[in-house]
Amino acid sequence: MPFFNKSAVKVIASGLCTLALAGTAQAQQAKSLDELLSQLEQGKIAQSKQNQQREAEFLAKRAEQDAMLKQVNNERIEQVTLSTTLERNYQENEVKLANQAEALNKRMGELKELFGVLQQVAGDTKSKFQNSVISAQIPGREAFLDDLAQSMGSTSKLASIEDIEKLWFELQREMTESAKVAKFQRQVVKADGESVNTEVIRVGNFNLISNGSYLEYINATGSVAELQRQPSSRYLATASALESANNEQVAFALDPTGGSILSLLVQAPNNQERIEQGGTVGYIILAIGAIGLLIALERFVSLFLIGRKVNRQLKNDQATNDNPLGRVMLVKEQNPSADVDTLELKLSESILREQPKLSSKLTMIKIISVVAPLIGLLGTVTGMINTFQAITLFGTGDPKLMAGGISQALVTTVLGLVVAIPMVFLFTMLNTRSRNIISILQQQSAGIIAERSEKGA
Numbered sequence: 001m002p003f004f005n006k007s008a009v010k011v012i013a014s015g016l017c018t019l020a021l022a023g024t025a026q027a028q029q030a031k032s033l034d035e036l037l038s039q040l041e042q043g044k045i046a047q048s049k050q051n052q053q054r055e056a057e058f059l060a061k062r063a064e065q066d067a068m069l070k071q072v073n074n075e076r077i078e079q080v081t082l083s084t085t086l087e088r089n090y091q092e093n094e095v096k097l098a099n100q101a102e103a104l105n106k107r108m109g110e111l112k113e114l115f116g117v118l119q120q121v122a123g124d125t126k127s128k129f130q131n132s133v134i135s136a137q138i139p140g141r142e143a144f145l146d147d148l149a150q151s152m153g154s155t156s157k158l159a160s161i162e163d164i165e166k167l168w169f170e171l172q173r174e175m176t177e178s179a180k181v182a183k184f185q186r187q188v189v190k191a192d193g194e195s196v197n198t199e200v201i202r203v204g205n206f207n208l209i210s211n212g213s214y215l216e217y218i219n220a221t222g223s224v225a226e227l228q229r230q231p232s233s234r235y236l237a238t239a240s241a242l243e244s245a246n247n248e249q250v251a252f253a254l255d256p257t258g259g260s261i262l263s264l265l266v267q268a269p270n271n272q273e274r275i276e277q278g279g280t281v282g283y284i285i286l287a288i289g290a291i292g293l294l295i296a297l298e299r300f301v302s303l304f305l306i307g308r309k310v311n312r313q314l315k316n317d318q319a320t321n322d323n324p325l326g327r328v329m330l331v332k333e334q335n336p337s338a339d340v341d342t343l344e345l346k347l348s349e350s351i352l353r354e355q356p357k358l359s360s361k362l363t364m365i366k367i368i369s370v371v372a373p374l375i376g377l378l379g380t381v382t383g384m385i386n387t388f389q390a391i392t393l394f395g396t397g398d399p400k401l402m403a404g405g406i407s408q409a410l411v412t413t414v415l416g417l418v419v420a421i422p423m424v425f426l427f428t429m430l431n432t433r434s435r436n437i438i439s440i441l442q443q444q445s446a447g448i449i450a451e452r453s454e455k456g457a
Contacts, residue, residue: 118159122149122167129170131258132205134177136217136224137184141170178205181242188215189225200224201243206254207262212240216259229266278411281379285372285412289419292368295361296426303433306358310437314444324354328441332448340453347445354441358434362427369423376416383409 126145129135135142148163186200188210200210208215213236214227230236235253242252255262275282309323319329328350335346387406 115159118164118167119149125167125171125174129174130219132174133202133208133217133258134174134205135219135222136186136200136208137182137202138173138177139222145170174205180204186224189223191226191228203242203252203254206256206258209239209242212236212243214239214262216263227262227266231262231265232270235265274411275415277408278379278415279408281375281382281412282415285375285379285415285419288368288372288375289423292365292372292419292423292426296365296423296430299361299365299430300426300433303358303430303437307433307437310440314440324358324437324441325444327354328445329448332452340449343452344445344449347448351438351441351445355438358437359431362431362434365423365427365430369420369427372419372423373413373416376413379412379416380409383412 122145126142126149129142129145144166148159148167151159180202181204182202183199184202185197187195188198188200189195198210200208200215202208208217208224210226213230215224216227217224231253238250238252241250275286278285306323310325313320313323313325313329319333320326321330328347331346331350332343335343338346384406387409
């Protein structure tokens with residue numbers, strides 16, 4: 001059974017249908033069989049001429065396609081030849097490059113190690129310049145070092161004599177400037193965020209100060225800013241002294257680490273912040289201490305005045321009623337005929353009457369000296385409980401959490417001791433003054449009784 005292509009069958013069927021339709025149209029126009037036969041014959045002749053024309057066009061195009069194919073094949077042969085030539089040249093260049101690199105390594109010798117050290121020095125110097133406060137006065141130095149380190153990282157470029165000299169110059173300038181105290185104008189960001197153009201003093205490569213405050217150099221933004229928290233007043237006093245100095249030597253608190261110690265120093269809480277860490281318990285302790293201090297001050301003034309009057313009465317034989325000794329001596333004058341025993345009882349009564357005035361409020365000072373550390377201990381225990389509760393919730397992963405809580409807890413104990421220790425000294429001193437006055441009264445009372453006893457004998 002012969003094989004027919006489906007596309008060919010479709011074309012033949014379409015042609016037959018076309019001929020049939022054409023024949024039908026002509027048959028409809030023909031009036032006789034002879035006329036129809038003539039028409040069919042003429043149609044075959046016309047179709048034969050059309051087919052011959054198509055064959056001629058196909059043959060002409062076939063020759064054109066063969067010429068194009070030949071041209072493409074020639075171009076392909078040329079490209080293959082060029083590819084082979086380029087590949088051979090590439091391999092030859094690889095060999096030449098390897099030979100040249102080997103020759104370069106042999107010629108460089110120890111210079112290669114020198115350039116390696118130079119690259120390392122450039123990288124280290126760049127890091128140092130980024131953190132140096134001298135860059136606040138001389139900006140842009142690290143850009144050259146960065147370019148030098150990156151360019152030397154490639155084997156295609158080596159450092160020139162000019163590059164080496166410039167690196168030496170930057171190192172020498174850093175050393176020279178680190179020994180100077182320089183003044184220059186610079187934009188400074190204040191603690192409140194305001195940017196002002198002011199005079200800045202650079203102390204070597206250690207610190208920057210302006211208007212009595214310490215500054216910091218921020219390499220990321222290339223700006224100079226005032227520290228949000230300043231160190232204690234004794235350090236700020238040295239900064240003010242340096243600013244007001246006129247070519248004379250002054251003491252100055254500098255940071256040899258270039259800012260690390262200063263940043264830790266300003267984080268330490270001041271006295272006010274430590275008191276605030278004590279919380280409510282701390283304020284209660286301070287309030288009790290203030291009350292005790294006022295009582296002690298009042299007692300000190302009172303006993304001082306009473307002591308002066310008693311001493312003045314000791315030098316005067318005439319008894320007065322404005323001091324305890326005078327009032328005791330008046331008992332003798334008020335009882336001139338009393339016997340010795342009665343007079344002794346009267347004098348003892350008078351001395352007992354004076355004792356509460358002399359020792360008044362001293363017991364309160366003693367109580368404060370005892371209660372203050374107990375309240376501080378209460379605050380410490382409460383703070384430790386809060387610390388352990390925080391550890392239970394957040395764990396022990398952050399030592400600062402525990403250290404901060406314990407530090408706050410111990411502040412109340414410190415405050416309690418700060419109040420209690422002076423109160424003990426004040427109580428001892430005031431109690432001693434009071435006892436001395438009472439001892440004088442007892443001595444004088446004994447003298448009066450002895451004098452009356454001698455008269456009676």
